[in-house]
Amino acid sequence: MRLAFRALGGAAGVAWRESFPLGGRDVARWFPGHMAKGLKKMQSSLKLVDCIIEVHDARIPLSGRNPLFQETLGLKPHVLVLNKMDLADLKEQQKIIQHLEGEGLKNVVFTNCLQGENVKQIIPTVTGLVGSSCRYHRGEVCERPLMFLLDTPGVLAPRIESVEMGLKLALCGTVLDHLVGEETLADYLLYTLNRHQLFGYVRHYGLGGACDDIASVLKQVAVRLGKTQKVKVLTGTGDVNVIQPNYPAAARDFLQTFRRGLLGPVMLDRDVLQRSPVAEP
Ligand SMILES: Nc1nc2c(ncn2[C@@H]2O[C@H](COP(=O)(O)OP(=O)(O)OP(=O)(O)O)[C@@H](O)[C@H]2O)c(=O)[nH]1
Numbered sequence: 618m619r620l621a622f623r624a625l626g627g628a629a630g631v632a633w634r635e636s637f638p639l640g641g642r643d644v645a646r647w648f649p650g651h652m653a654k655g656l657k658k659m660q661s662s663l664k665l666v667d668c669i670i671e672v673h674d675a676r677i678p679l680s681g682r683n684p685l686f687q688e689t690l691g692l693k694p695h696v697l698v699l700n701k702m703d704l705a706d707l708k709e710q711q712k713i714i715q716h717l718e719g720e721g722l723k724n725v726v727f728t729n730c731l732q733g734e735n736v737k738q739i740i741p742t743v744t745g746l747v748g749s750s751c752r753y754h755r756g757e758v759c760e761r762p763l764m765f766l767l768d769t770p771g772v773l774a775p776r777i778e779s780v781e782m783g784l785k786l787a788l789c790g791t792v793l794d795h796l797v798g799e800e801t802l803a804d805y806l807l808y809t810l811n812r813h814q815l816f817g818y819v820r821h822y823g824l825g826g827a828c829d830d831i832a833s834v835l836k837q838v839a840v841r842l843g844k845t846q847k848v849k850v851l852t853g854t855g856d857v858n859v860i861q862p863n864y865p866a867a868a869r870d871f872l873q874t875f876r877r878g879l880l881g882p883v884m885l886d887r888d889v890l891q892r893s894p895v896a897e898p
């Protein structure tokens with residue numbers, strides 16, 4: 618899905634944004650209050666289990682995890698499942714694994730539940746950690762050794778560390794888009810794709826070239842998709858009907874297309890991976 622930079626013609630010489638304006642956004646509002654309740658429930662269930670299987674998104678392997686797991690890591694055997702690997706750019710998988718090892722996470726399994734890829738690695742990993750003397754109550758998932766799964770609803774951290782982390786979580790579809798703002802989120806997606814030189818969106822929407830201006834991209838997307846609306850504009854000489862692009866609809870399509878993997882795999886934590894030194898193995 619990666620296009621050579623020069624192949625884009627018009628994009629040659631374009632300077633992509635170095636940063637995304639993060640100020641003035643109330644990230645606390647993006648994450649619903651019922652999460653705290655879910656967390657409490659999960660905490661009480663921890664007593665019942667022999668092993669924690671934490672499922673996180675492989676597109677953000679190094680950020681946005683719930684700190685609860687970090688607090689309980691020393692107490693319970695723990696497997697980190699990084700799912701949706703089909704949507705993640707894992708060219709630097711070894712570096713990611715080393716980074717996680719540096720944080721004390723030794724049991725990491727990358728999975729794709731749609732294709733069943735690596736899913737069968739989970740039970741042997743758990744068995745290796747707890748032996749076969751598990752004591753669960755419902756949701757048997759394995760006969761030999763007898764193993765039960767206690768599922769919980771997904772819960773986000775009660776406090777999101779930074780706006781950028783919030784935007785990454787939102788891109789992965791963990792919060793309602795309208796709370797962040799579909800156009801803001803689409804802009805963060807465009808910023809990320811351009812910085813990573815992932816120009817699949819140009820080809821997907823048949824755009825003239827890569828572009829870092831979200832209004833211009835959404836306008837072209839809206840026209841391509843026929844998502845335009847007639848708006849009456851009052852002028853001195855009377856009402857005039859003008860065709861206006863439906864920016865929110867275009868933003869929604871851009872986000873959905875990305876989440877379906879049609880714009881190519883992405884590593885949203887590339888910045889974290891580049892920034893922090895990897896601990897010596
Ligand atoms: N592309 C892709 N999609 C996946 C994968 N695994 C699950 N999904 C999709 O992700 C969505 C959420 O899946 P769920 O199984 O409901 O996730 P969950 O973590 O149990 O969600 P909650 O219980 O609501 O927290 C569904 O649309 C799945 O089809 C995967 O490996 N790759």
Ligand SMILES: [Mg+2]
Pocket residue numbers: 768769770771
């Ligand atoms: Mg679920």
